[in-house]
Amino acid sequence: MKSKAYEARLLHKTYPKADPYGSLSMPVYHTLAYEFETAAEMEEAFCGRTDEHTYSRVSNPTVQHFEERVKEITAAHGVTALNSGMAAISNTFFTLAWSGSNIVTSRHLFGNTYSFFTNTLSAFGVEVRFCDLTNPGEVAAHIDGQTCALFAEVITNPQMEVADLTALSRVAHAANVPLVVDSTLVPFSHFRAADFGVDIEVVSSTKYISGGATSLGGLIIDYGQFHWSRSPRLQSLAGDSPSAFHLKLRREVHRNLGAYMTPEVAYLQSLGLETLPVRYERHAATCRSLAEQLRTIPGVVGVTYTALADNPFYQVSRRQFGDLPGAMLTFDLASKEHCFRFLDRLKMICRATNLFDNRSLILHPASTIYGSFTAEQRALMDIKETTLRLSVGLEGVDSLLADIRQALSDKR
Numbered sequence: 001m002k003s004k005a006y007e008a009r010l011l012h013k014t015y016p017k018a019d020p021y022g023s024l025s026m027p028v029y030h031t032l033a034y035e036f037e038t039a040a041e042m043e044e045a046f047c048g049r050t051d052e053h054t055y056s057r058v059s060n061p062t063v064q065h066f067e068e069r070v071k072e073i074t075a076a077h078g079v080t081a082l083n084s085g086m087a088a089i090s091n092t093f094f095t096l097a098w099s100g101s102n103i104v105t106s107r108h109l110f111g112n113t114y115s116f117f118t119n120t121l122s123a124f125g126v127e128v129r130f131c132d133l134t135n136p137g138e139v140a141a142h143i144d145g146q147t148c149a150l151f152a153e154v155i156t157n158p159q160m161e162v163a164d165l166t167a168l169s170r171v172a173h174a175a176n177v178p179l180v181v182d183s184t185l186v187p188f189s190h191f192r193a194a195d196f197g198v199d200i201e202v203v204s205s206t207k208y209i210s211g212g213a214t215s216l217g218g219l220i221i222d223y224g225q226f227h228w229s230r231s232p233r234l235q236s237l238a239g240d241s242p243s244a245f246h247l248k249l250r251r252e253v254h255r256n257l258g259a260y261m262t263p264e265v266a267y268l269q270s271l272g273l274e275t276l277p278v279r280y281e282r283h284a285a286t287c288r289s290l291a292e293q294l295r296t297i298p299g300v301v302g303v304t305y306t307a308l309a310d311n312p313f314y315q316v317s318r319r320q321f322g323d324l325p326g327a328m329l330t331f332d333l334a335s336k337e338h339c340f341r342f343l344d345r346l347k348m349i350c351r352a353t354n355l356f357d358n359r360s361l362i363l364h365p366a367s368t369i370y371g372s373f374t375a376e377q378r379a380l381m382d383i384k385e386t387t388l389r390l391s392v393g394l395e396g397v398d399s400l401l402a403d404i405r406q407a408l409s410d411k412r
């Protein structure tokens, strides 16, 4: 697991400029524009020769402070904060892809990512190639000279397939393709994606990082490990520099798409970041304990959590995430009707979407997130009518079990 030496550095990271009031927290800079002493300084800043702020669609001191704190945890080369997880994903692919290129990935994808690839990007001539990411030979066969990225979710939601990042990065790098992963389900405070060969990490900071569903946000974390001279889109910028992706994103794509994080969200998420390691351990330990106990309850047909020793992804999950692989589990009941009846009877666990709120949240993926997909599409994505997805909050495990037991029991 990751060393926790970053915790003290994170908490004590101060803003680089002196604050006139000695403010202990980073102030929320609700300003759009920044004034310059001279025209020459203005020219330097606008032409990117100094790193002064110019306009808050491009950068803002409060957001930058949040980015720097994420950098403190991840030891990344570049971090960019956007206003949602989907903005992080779309900005990443508008930086990497070109018309005629393809993305190699799995059908096991977060619903909007699937739709972004198949509906939105396809209109710009970008092809998406689905394959079985647990089969390296099949992945290699889908990659060619026009592949802009290999994309995976570290644990897929809700199928709970674990990406073997070491194996995937080997296949990607052998073909001169970057590995991009969505690590929303296991935060970077707990595992360092770059140690397993990941080049770019995208995160919905709406989830664990926001600190209890306070705000939408997304992060693009660039580890500066990929040789961008191998990317047909970025090679002209690359030279010997590991910064080509970061420069293209910061100097062009994110400015043009206009989805930068706002200062008040950066403030909230910066607070969330301070308690992230502590909250994550509690969320995930409760989830593991619940997974072990849920399978003994009559009426529960199966439980999927990758720290269970008989889970097919147990070994790879353990290698990457230790004994705490996230705070989401799924379980199956006999039928959709059983699922609905159970949901309706819950008294404490909230019937709501989102992940890693302080409260536990539950939903029936097939009828909600995947409700607008056809039955054939759901079958291809392995979305079953019998599955419930539970995001485990900060309640005690006994309270959660009591609610689940009463909702499953025949007595009313």
Ligand SMILES: *Cc1c(COP(=O)(O)O)cnc(C)c1O
Pocket (backbone or CB within 6 Å): 084, 085, 086, 087, 110, 113, 153, 157, 182, 184, 185, 204, 205, 206, 216, 217, 218, 355
């Ligand atoms: C929620 C989620 C997203 C999208 O994040 P938003 O902040 O809602 O835009 C992307 N990927 C995964 C795995 C998610 O759970």
